[in-house]
Amino acid sequence: MEKSGISRRSFTKASAVASFGILTAATGKAANGKGTIKIGLIGAGGRGTGAVMDCLEGNKDLDLKLVAAADIFEDKLKDPQSGFAKITKHPKVDVKPDMMFSGVDAYKKLLATDVDMIIHATPPYARPDHITAAVDAGKQIFTEKPAGVDPVGVRKFMAAAKKAEEKKLSFVCGTQRRHQQEYVETVKKLQDGAIGDIVAARAYWCGSLPFSHERKEGWSDLEYRLRNWYNQCWTCGDNIVEQHIHNMDVINWVMGGPPVSVFASGGRAWKPTEERYGDIYDNFSCDYEYKNGVFVTSMSRHFNGAAEGVFEWVKGTKGVSDCKDLGEKGTNPYQQEHIDLLASIMGTGPYLNEGVRCAESTMTVIMGRMSAYTGKKYTWEEALNEDLDIVPKDLDFSKSYPVGPVPVPGKKKA
Numbered sequence: 311m312e313k314s315g316i317s318r319r320s321f322t323k324a325s326a327v328a329s330f331g332i333l334t335a336a337t338g339k340a341a342n343g344k345g346t347i348k349i350g351l352i353g354a355g356g357r358g359t360g361a362v363m364d365c366l367e368g369n370k371d372l373d374l375k376l377v378a379a380a381d382i383f384e385d386k387l388k389d390p391q392s393g394f395a396k397i398t399k400h401p402k403v404d405v406k407p408d409m410m411f412s413g414v415d416a417y418k419k420l421l422a423t424d425v426d427m428i429i430h431a432t433p434p435y436a437r438p439d440h441i442t443a444a445v446d447a448g449k450q451i452f453t454e455k456p457a458g459v460d461p462v463g464v465r466k467f468m469a470a471a472k473k474a475e476e477k478k479l480s481f482v483c484g485t486q487r488r489h490q491q492e493y494v495e496t497v498k499k500l501q502d503g504a505i506g507d508i509v510a511a512r513a514y515w516c517g518s519l520p521f522s523h524e525r526k527e528g529w530s531d532l533e534y535r536l537r538n539w540y541n542q543c544w545t546c547g548d549n550i551v552e553q554h555i556h557n558m559d560v561i562n563w564v565m566g567g568p569p570v571s572v573f574a575s576g577g578r579a580w581k582p583t584e585e586r587y588g589d590i591y592d593n594f595s596c597d598y599e600y601k602n603g604v605f606v607t608s609m610s611r612h613f614n615g616a617a618e619g620v621f622e623w624v625k626g627t628k629g630v631s632d633c634k635d636l637g638e639k640g641t642n643p644y645q646q647e648h649i650d651l652l653a654s655i656m657g658t659g660p661y662l663n664e665g666v667r668c669a670e671s672t673m674t675v676i677m678g679r680m681s682a683y684t685g686k687k688y689t690w691e692e693a694l695n696e697d698l699d700i701v702p703k704d705l706d707f708s709k710s711y712p713v714g715p716v717p718v719p720g721k722k723k724a
């Protein structure tokens with residue numbers, strides 16, 4: 311069945327080359343004479359540079375070029391050892407010095423250029439503001455997950471996604487299982503009743519500790535928080551939001567929408583109390599309820615040396631499934647998401663706007679975190695409408711950004 315992935319790719323490429331005029335019409339922009347689709351990268355770290363390569367390599371026959379890049383830290387763009395420096399060797403990467411932007415407003419400067427499309431891969435705290443600005447600037451969008459770190463940010467991201475729809479801007483999010491053939495085929499069969507009615511499910515992200523850094527001499531408070539972003543709730547949303555979103559996105563897909571409520575527990579069993587480990591938990595166990603009274607057990611934890619497992623599993627009245635066992639392997643999903651995005655932009659495939667459902671999957675894991683932090687049960691409506699906004703508004707390298715304390719259920723309010 312790899313065949314079907316390949317034939318779909320070939321179709322996309324052949325028809326896209328023939329129909330670049332459609333992009334010009336869709337974006338309302340004059341092409342640059344040769345019809346190049348100009349891409350700008352915001353957040354030039356591991357995933358951002360990887361996503362650029364996935365986009366260029368997945369769409370080899372298209373006339374694409376990375377022409378601009380923005381990162382809050384200049385060294386991420388200029389250090390010869392950086393991931394960005396490595397991708398500049400690619401023939402379709404041509405970022406001139408005056409198209410490299412750094413600092414807190416780097417994203418605004420990039421959005422003011424004539425790039426047609428952005429690849430957004432900062433940590434999630436910046437996503438709602440940056441994506442809103444990108445839609446306002448009329449850019450086609452690939453954005454990494456999660457959509458944000460709190461309900462206020464998620465609502466803002468949802469509003470931007472709806473505005474993108476009105477502007478007919480394509481909008482693909484980095485929940486790549488939605489572009490992985492095994493999942494796509496299996497979920498379709500599950501929705502068509504392959505294992506009967508779904509009666510229960512499980513979703514686990516049980517892995518080891520992600521990166522953390524000691525504070526280096528000369529780093530301001532903000533620089534430390536951002537370079538150590540996987541360890542503060544306001545920068546990453548906690549591990550349940552950062553990583554478990556992938557699993558809960560699959561469950562929401564199978565169930566046909568987000569949960570109606572959650573009751574959760576969590577804490578810090580493995581991480582010592584050190585600044586490098588910030589203020590986040592290392593384990594969450596959530597009991598989600600979906601419509602029709604279906605319960606989903608979810609676990610998200612980062613422990614070194616303990617059992618690991620990352621999967622989704624559903625039980626129906628006639629059988630069970632791991633959500634990918636009824637499909638065939640296809641193209642690398644990290645490339646396929648860019649193949650599908652470019653087909654949407656060029657009008658050679660279906661129009662894609664995944665923003666609202668990515669926001670819903672983000673909110674699903676944020677509500678699990680809120681329940682664990684507070685010890686309260688949350689309904690979907692209560693959590694989504696909570697006035698919780700944890701991202702500082704004034705990013706300033708001369709100010710202090712203290713973290714903590716680690717949330718205590720029964721004491722923390724939201």
Ligand SMILES: NC(=O)c1ccc[n+]([C@@H]2O[C@H](COP(=O)([O-])OP(=O)(O)OC[C@H]3O[C@@H](n4cnc5c(N)ncnc54)[C@H](O)[C@@H]3O)[C@@H](O)[C@H]2O)c1
Pocket residue numbers: 352353354355356357358380381382383386414416417431432433434436454455456484485486536552
């Ligand atoms: N879909 C997937 O499987 C997958 C895999 C890895 C990472 N990701 C996502 O990609 C995102 C980035 O992760 P990463 O591993 O590349 O992290 P990273 O630290 O390697 O890169 C993040 C980059 O963003 C920059 N940045 C931070 N704040 C910024 C701002 N305000 N403006 C501009 N640049 C800013 C940082 O300096 C850094 O270079 C995360 O949201 C993560 O969840 C997704």
